[in-house]
Amino acid sequence: MERLDWSGLPQVLPTLWSGMQITLQITLLAIVLGIVCGTVLATMRLSGVKPLAYFANLFVTVFRSFPLVLVLLWFFLLIPQLLQALLRIPATTDIRLVSAMVAFSLFEAAYYAEIIRAGIQAVPRAQFNASLALGMRYVQVMRLVVLPQAFRAMLPLLLTQAIVLFQDTSLVYVIGLADFFRSATNIGDRDGTAVEMVLFSGLVYFLICGATSGIVKLLQKKAVR
Amino acid sequence: MISLNNISKWYGSFQVLKDCSLEVAKGEVVVVCGPSGSGKSTLIKTVNALESIQQGKIFIGEHELSHPRSNLPALRAKVGMVFQHFELFPHLSIIENLALAQIHVLHRNKDEAYQKGNKLLERVGLRAHSKKFPGQLSGGQQQRVAIARALCMDPMAMLFDEPTSALDPEMINEVLDVMVELAQEGMTMICVTHEMGFARKVAHRVVFMDQGEIIEDQRKDAFFANPSSVRAREFLSRILH
Numbered sequence: 381m382e383r384l385d386w387s388g389l390p391q392v393l394p395t396l397w398s399g400m401q402i403t404l405q406i407t408l409l410a411i412v413l414g415i416v417c418g419t420v421l422a423t424m425r426l427s428g429v430k431p432l433a434y435f436a437n438l439f440v441t442v443f444r445s446f447p448l449v450l451v452l453l454w455f456f457l458l459i460p461q462l463l464q465a466l467l468r469i470p471a472t473t474d475i476r477l478v479s480a481m482v483a484f485s486l487f488e489a490a491y492y493a494e495i496i497r498a499g500i501q502a503v504p505r506a507q508f509n510a511s512l513a514l515g516m517r518y519v520q521v522m523r524l525v526v527l528p529q530a531f532r533a534m535l536p537l538l539l540t541q542a543i544v545l546f547q548d549t550s551l552v553y554v555i556g557l558a559d560f561f562r563s564a565t566n567i568g569d570r571d572g573t574a575v576e577m578v579l580f581s582g583l584v585y586f587l588i589c590g591a592t593s594g595i596v597k598l599l600q601k602k603a604v605r
Numbered sequence: 606m607i608s609l610n611n612i613s614k615w616y617g618s619f620q621v622l623k624d625c626s627l628e629v630a631k632g633e634v635v636v637v638c639g640p641s642g643s644g645k646s647t648l649i650k651t652v653n654a655l656e657s658i659q660q661g662k663i664f665i666g667e668h669e670l671s672h673p674r675s676n677l678p679a680l681r682a683k684v685g686m687v688f689q690h691f692e693l694f695p696h697l698s699i700i701e702n703l704a705l706a707q708i709h710v711l712h713r714n715k716d717e718a719y720q721k722g723n724k725l726l727e728r729v730g731l732r733a734h735s736k737k738f739p740g741q742l743s744g745g746q747q748q749r750v751a752i753a754r755a756l757c758m759d760p761m762a763m764l765f766d767e768p769t770s771a772l773d774p775e776m777i778n779e780v781l782d783v784m785v786e787l788a789q790e791g792m793t794m795i796c797v798t799h800e801m802g803f804a805r806k807v808a809h810r811v812v813f814m815d816q817g818e819i820i821e822d823q824r825k826d827a828f829f830a831n832p833s834s835v836r837a838r839e840f841l842s843r844i845l846h
Contacts, residue, residue, distance in 0.1 A: 406640050506690060509650075509655050509688070509692070510688060510692035511692075511694075512653075512655060512678075512681060513653055513681055513685075513686035513688075514681070514682065514705075514706035514710060514755075514758065515681045515683075515706060515710040515711075515758065516709065520709055525694055529694075529696050530693065574652050
């Protein structure tokens, strides 16, 4: 094996950082939108209102039945015009980034919905009754009593899902978007430092995910108490 | 003030409530007893529509509970309910438990709600615990908090669903004392309980249920002295030793 050459690393750090920004943007937005939409889907599914439950179920089933790569490609190839019209995006914005964000958000929403549904169902039914008996409405019961308890119990799972999501963002290479990993491999190809770049990006992923896992473990210990 | 008119309820083909009727006047304390599975818990839960009914009518004051245009949350807010397993909100402190529905249902401001909450905690002897969480209190203390939480809503009647049956024996009296005090102040109460001492002390009437039916509905003295049905007599002899 040839000797590794790390001398070029400092110069390419800015490029890698701009890739990391893309990765973080997609990850954070997909976590926030995924949890918000996932909560809405989960409450729809549990609401007992048939059409709402049916829609939520369909959404979850559809998005969980396709590989993420496929969903990404669809949003990029099939509906950028639709996205552009719907979200009123100026023509100058990178449509690849927007379609990646939408695709990840919806895809994550389907997975978060299932986690959140389980979390809601783990809150005893009697808590629901006690809240109703105090005169609260369904939405108040959810917002004030059930969801706070459910989220507390679910936090480790939600974070684990976030770690998976963070790693999955590397899939945006299929629509030609330069996230952190893609930037690294691009540089590697260009400078003939492919091995170094793959090793370095691996280390970065490892550190970030390792730190988040540490937080998860800490939270789990807290939740058990 | 509360009246159940010929209500019936089925779980599938199994009838849990059979044509039950009950009148509770303002200031009256009614104890509902009966063997387990007799439908008494189900009956009391129909009074604030936590259990639906398939037949009959329920009135809270002049409002019909099952009327499609009745404002269910508003009606429920007027009737306090205490559960067997307390059902305090574990993620909130004691005072937050007491303030939550005051703020979000009655639209009181936070100061007002906390003031009211603290006053009622004082009354059930738990003022010093207002900042603790439910998990840090004993069962008896939690149940007293649950009673205070219901009273915070200024209810016109209180429902108790086996409030002492999940408690260790040494904690039963602290809860019963609060209930006795409440009864003596003239609160309208329906209590599902096996505590016949409580019934003797403050009940006006005792209702005996078996297999989904109201078998007896008598003045307290008459019920204890000479229950008219065999089933009630057997039940009493079993629980009074």
